[in-house]
Amino acid sequence: MGFNTAVMLCNDELHTVAESKTFGKDLIEAVSEAYCYNKSVRVRCSNAIVLPSEHADVKRIIVVGGNDIQKSSLFLHMARSSEDALEMQILKAAADKMGYYLRKK
Numbered sequence: 001m002g003f004n005t006a007v008m009l010c011n012d013e014l015h016t017v018a019e020s021k022t023f024g025k026d027l028i029e030a031v032s033e034a035y036c037y038n039k040s041v042r043v044r045c046s047n048a049i050v051l052p053s054e055h056a057d058v059k060r061i062i063v064v065g066g067n068d069i070q071k072s073s074l075f076l077h078m079a080r081s082s083e084d085a086l087e088m089q090i091l092k093a094a095a096d097k098m099g100y101y102l103r104k105k
Contacts (some may be wrong), residue, residue, distance in 0.1 A: 004054055
């Protein structure tokens, strides 16, 4: 299925993206660098941040806020599913990782 890459664009800097003649090239370079070095990378000439690519089967929680983006260490390997099923799997995995059992009321 390939790989996916999460990118956060700061809306305050969208004009720099619109005016840039090299944003596409800069974005591709940042994606490659993030993947090679397994770290987040700021895209040149913009306030965009790229996370390392993940295999398309990996579902990961990504936190966006405060002009930053971070990925959690929690991830799932699962096929496509409904939003409710995905949320339940993430919740169960998070509880398990922290040493808790999850049960319905």
